[in-house]
Amino acid sequence: MFPAFCRSSAALRVKYGTSVLANSRLASTLVFLESSKDGKIAQSSMSALTAAAQLGFPIAALLAGSSASKAAEELKKTGGSALLQQIYVANNEAYDHYFAENVTPLALELLKEPEYTHFVVASSAVGKSILPRMGALLDFQPICDITKIVDSATFVRPIYAGNALATVKCLQDKKLISIRASSFPAAAASEATNAAISEAPQSSQVSELTVKWEGENLVKSARPDLGSASKVISGGRGLKNKETFDNLVTPLADSLGAAIGATRAAVDSGFCDNSLQIGQTGKVVAPDLYIGLGISGAIQHLAGMKDSKVIVAINNDQEAPIFQVADYGLVGDLNEIVPELTEKLSQNK
Ligand SMILES: Cc1cc2nc3c(=O)[nH]c(=O)nc-3n(C[C@H](O)[C@H](O)[C@H](O)COP(=O)(O)OP(=O)(O)OC[C@H]3O[C@@H](n4cnc5c(N)ncnc54)[C@H](O)[C@@H]3O)c2cc1C
Known part of the structure; x- marks a missing residue:
């Protein structure tokens, strides 16, 4: 220590x-x-x-x-x-x-x-x-x-x-x-x-110097940088697959001009690139607004986002630990809630 x-x-x-x-x-x-x-x-x-x-x-x-x-x-x-x-x-x-x-x-x-x-x-x-x-x-x-x-x-x-x-x-x-x-x-x-x-x-x-720069492979994105974005939409294993991740997380992030993040489980399951991982072994974020979709709230994930100003969690398990740190919690199926939320936000643009 x-x-x-x-x-x-x-x-x-x-x-x-x-x-x-x-x-x-x-x-x-x-x-x-x-x-x-x-x-x-x-x-x-x-x-x-x-x-x-x-x-x-x-x-x-x-x-x-x-x-x-x-x-x-x-x-x-x-x-x-x-x-x-x-x-x-x-x-x-x-x-x-x-x-x-x-x-x-x-x-x-x-x-x-x-x-x-x-x-x-x-x-x-x-x-x-x-x-x-x-x-x-x-x-x-x-x-x-x-x-x-x-x-x-x-x-x-x-x-x-x-x-x-x-x-x-x-x-x-x-x-x-x-x-x-x-x-x-x-x-x-x-x-x-x-x-x-x-x-x-x-x-x-x-x-x-005995080391040499060989090259870099950067992920290019028009989105705000995850580490400094004021809004972050983060997806977890509850999204089940890459297709759902892309179909639900991306439009919601677009409607808010937000950066996209993910849990390690989502990254390991191939839903998105590992540069999006938030948590103990990923990026640390503290946006004004963090929305977590299908994320249980393991301590390793919380380590990377719990200082966010407003935390919103959508999860079908009301006992999910993420609700302990959330300012707003929606208990329900993300497949129903997220498209509705995206549509309402897009209308208000
Ligand atoms: C050394 C170490 C370092 C780690 N570092 C990190 C790290 O940096 N970042 C990180 O995120 N994790 C990290 N982890 C992994 C961490 O412990 C968890 O396994 C991971 O965060 C869980 O991700 P998850 O919440 O997406 O998945 P799960 O824990 O599986 O949670 C999925 C959630 O989705 C909900 N759900 C399922 N279906 C639906 C639906 N239809 N609608 C709504 N909700 C639904 C479920 O109720 C559940 O709560 C680390 C682990 C270790 C051991």
Whole structure:
């Protein structure tokens, strides 16, 4: 289990100087932001910026990859936090796929500066890959997937698949934090920031990289991204087969402009792609509206959706556990209820 108190490394104190947190005037946060090829900053990274702002210290953002400069200009225009004072860009295509082997030394180069007491990244695939590596190299315990910042040294994170919340006090000189994007709103556009854009100190290790990007197979969809959608329609094993899943879930999602999700049972049964899985071993969502169709409400599924603002469940078993977390429950056959609901919603469009 995660220790209640993180270890402070004497070796690192020697390397980085004495604890800077003792003097919070010198504390700063470095936030790593992911961006797309067209320079758009990921929603989850904008949530990381919100979390960084909640720490209350001046913020420096780090952008890497061939679109880093474009993303930096975009960030400068949209702002996002009054605390954002510095934007570092590492404009090198070697960072395009955010290999942990590359990004880690880049971030560590900046973290050498004693004022950076906090490093924040979204708990995305990228964050999950770089943070443990940074922790190992610095000999510091990362604090992963936090859902709340109590103060600059105290954080809340879910444990046991979200069935308990641990409040963790971290005494390390440098706090390496990944944030659960669904728990922090994406930083909204604010006034253009005066943050200076400058080149990040490049790491010499990039050229020594022994891993190679072979390609990617992305599921393209015109729907909102499941992880950040404000409405999610999710289907379970109760839909019985792929045909019913497509015939009932898709039109209902269309009528609401919602993203589609699923349980692991639905994914394993081949009803839909596994990128749609919500839960402990899938995506974590917290939309304004979540509608679950034919879903029992196993704890592993609840771990990924129970923070949704309004939960609606349709199930023919009134004892189904999902009704314990649902704000609205419809007990009945989804084959009758869902087409009727879709028709009514489409009429009201
Ligand atoms: C280590 C581990 C990790 C896991 N990770 C995940 C995860 O990330 N995400 C996840 O979802 N699961 C996960 N699971 C699986 C999880 O335990 C459940 O098995 C799964 O969530 C059940 O999916 P379900 O609700 O679709 O199916 P079921 O539990 O079979 O429920 C189907 C529901 O449909 C209802 N139903 C049937 N017919 C109708 C009808 N005609 N009309 C209305 N309702 C109907 C039934 O009453 C039932 O409640 C994990 C399990 C393990 C062990």
